[in-house]
Every structure is written in C-alpha cells, then in structure tokens.
Amino acid sequence: MTFSKYVALGDSFTEGVGDADPTRPNGVRGWADRFAEGLAARAAVEGRPFGYANLAIRGRKLPAIIDEQVDAGLALGPDLVSIHGGGNDVLRPKVDIDALAASYDEAIARITATGAHVVMFTIADPGLNGVIKVIRGRTAIFNEWVREIAENRGATVVDMWRIRGWKVAEVMDDDRLHLNAVGHQAIAIAALDALGVPHALEPIPPADLPVLSARAQRAADLAWARTHLAPWVKRRVTGRSSGDGVEPKRPVLMPIG
Template sequence: MAGPWNRYVAMGDSFTAGIGDPEPRSPGGMRGWADRIAEELSEGRRDFAYANLAISGLVLRQILDQQLGPAIELKPDLVTLSAGGNDLVFHRSDPDRLAATLDAAVGMLSATGATIVLFTGPDWGDTPLFGHIRGKVAVFNENIRTIAARHNGVIADLWTLRQLSDPQMWDPDRLHFSPMGHHTIAAMVLETLNVPHSLRPLQPKPLPSGGWRESKAGDVAWLTNYLLPWMVSRVRPRGDGAPLAAKRPQPGPVAGSESAVPHP
C-alpha cells in the first residue's frame, strides 16, 4: 500500500496547480507534482480521493482565506500546503509576518489529525532576477521549519533539492517548473513521506548551448514575453469577468474528475 492516507487535499497557488506541466487530459489542462503524487498514492486503492484547491496567482492570505475552510471541510488525512512564494517574489513581503500568518493556519490543519506537508522555497540564488530575494526566502524557510516542528508537520525541502539548479527543471517563463521539475518534486515529496513509488529519475537531456543563465538576449526576451505580462496580469483585472477556480474542488478518483472545474 502506497501510504496510509485515503483522502489527499492540495492547497496553494500556480505551483500546486501544476502550471508548467501541460496535460490536456488533466483538469485545467495541467498535471503537476500534486497530481503525480496522487497517482502514486492511489495505485491499487479504490477508496483513495484527491482534491486540489490551488488557484494560480494567489498570495498567502488569499490562499488561506479561500482554501483553508474548504480544505478542513473535506476531512483530509493528508494535506500539502505551499504558500508565500508570490508574496516574496512580487510583493516584497516580510517573511516573518508571512510566517506568523501561516503558523495559525497550519495549527488549524494539524488539529484535524491530518499529515501536513509544508514546502520550503527553492534556492533562486543563481537565477538572473530573483537572486536578490534569496535572503528573504532563506528566512521564510527557517520559519517554515519552525512551524512544521511546532505542529508535527513534514517538510518538503525544495531549498536543498539540488536537481532544481538545472534549467531543464524550469518552464521557459522561469517562474514555474517544467514537467521534469514537477516529476522531480513529486518523487522528493513521496520519499520524504517514506512512500514507495514508481517515479524514477529522468535521464536529463544535454543542456543546450546558450542556456538562459548565459544568454543576455534570452534575458531580454524572457523579461518582455513572460515576466512583465505576468506581473501586469496580477494587478490588472481580467476583462472577461471569468472567476478564478480551483483545479479539483471536490475529492474524487485521481483518473478524471467530473466535478473538476477548469483552471483558467
């Protein structure tokens, strides 16, 4: 049996929604590390259910306001929670204040008896534009470790996952992970939970010449085509009025979900 859990709920933002790992057959057209974990946990388990409440672009307070109550109501025995990345990267938020907000929410989740998995942020020290927040991420990570220890949580440590330093682990937008990155993260989480799994390290392709760390022209193209439009979308209301929706708002079988709401 792949772990003792019967009901898994994932909470978070675009990282947990699976952005960067396209799969037309998955709800919202994205797969991601959480789906990959659920696939492994559900192997041979007809009673296993999985919900993913993640919505792209949310900051920590929005994640807690919109997802904490529904997550508790779903009565999970396994919860993954990743939040705060958008706050640190795009809003220059104070990592200690973020942690204080997160601590109370993790306490509420832990009180349900569920296993709670928290994520540290990755080490962006070598990336072109995010290296300047490395110190804040490190402080936030130490706070997350303290919160996990206080509430008997489990740490999924992206900071020490050295494989993520390979550019092939990242989507071309450099904000999200590629399918290889999501696969690698899923394997790390399962191993952290001591769950046997069938995920095997991918054979990485040779790094192409002129990788993004060395290409100034590529940096300009990335800034113009990815980062600036993404930042504008965070502050400009959607013109079509379509609400942002959770990826899989109701727990159900991993292979397909009639109740899943498309992710915009």
C-alpha cells in the same frame, strides 16, 4: 503512513503550472497530480479507496490561500493535506515575513487539529535563478519559519531549499519561474519519499540543451522579457493576478487515474 483522502492547497506550484497537459483540468498536471498517483497506486496495493482534491490557484499569495482554501479543504475531511505558499509573497519587497509566518502557523494548527497530516514546503533557493536571486535573503528567513512551524506542529517538510544539483534550464519552464515536467516529477518523488510511501516514480531525464553563444543568449533573454516578464510587471502595476478567473482544477475528492 497510509492515506485515503488527500487535499492539495497552494498556488501555481501546486496547481501544476509549467507541466502542461491539455487533457487535464486547467491544462496542467504538476507534482501534486503525480504525487497523488503514487499515493493512489499504494492505496490500490493495500486495497484501500483513495480520493484527491486540488484547490490550488496560480498567483495566490499565502493569506489568500489560507482564507480561500483551508476551510474549503478541511470540509472535504482529508487525512492528508499539502500546502505550499509564500513564493508570491516574498517576491514583494514590503512583505512582513513574521506576520506571514504567524498566520501560517495558525492555519497549520487548524489543519493538524482535525487529525490530518500536513506536508509543507520550503521555497527553492532563488540564488540558483538569476531572474529572482534578489529575493534570496527574505526567502531564507521565510523558509526557516516553515521549518519551525512544521517541527512544532508535527508536519512533514519537503525542503526544496536544500535540493541541490539542479540546473535551472533543465527543471524550469520557459517562463523561468515555474517547474517543467522534469522538476514537478522530482518534487513528487521527494514528497513521497519524505512520507516514506513506497512508489514506482522515476526521475524524468532532462532534455538536451543547446549551448548558446553570448549573442543567442541575449536574444533569448530579450524574448523571455517580452513574453513573460513584461506581462508579469503589468499585472503587478494593475493589481491583477494570473489566477483571476481560474477555478480549482479538482474542487472535490475524486479517484485519480
């Protein structure tokens, strides 16, 4: 498959949170940028133009992604759309997963009706992460809906649930919720491979991690709770989002490089 106009939709995962790069819009790079770079390189080899837009906003739940980003993305006339959502939804204990899936299916149908190819994602297995493993059951249900929707609509799935062998400390940012550069690069490679696009991306070797004593690990956990967990809880209580005031980092199709 060849693509010339790629639009990325979603939440912090697709915006690139955790993969810091102060030279880029919103100060992040992320798998979608890396994926787009691979697509652009292939387009250059084949003598085709290539444009990339990224409308993803951190903190967005799936209904907001659908309402705010799908029509705006389709207005750009893409031939390839990636969409990731649901992670911020399944964190909520009262989420209606069946209703969420129905709205997701309708959105994917609207995208594919334009002729654009869609790349979807399952959510990574939270059982690997002690911070959020309590949501493993409802994540698995949501993921099965993603697979069914993709099968029915002809979309490509990057099945992160089935990616094994990762060590959380190697692929996650300090907040223990978002991928770091190692993880984002791995997803970019997985997405290109899922589409069968030849590329030159290589895995990033993880940094050497210190072995912590039990006391040092407790201190690290407390520091994480103060720095990352407490602000997250405060936002939930006050009804705020990490994406409040954040604008899409690439609102129109532009060359990448």
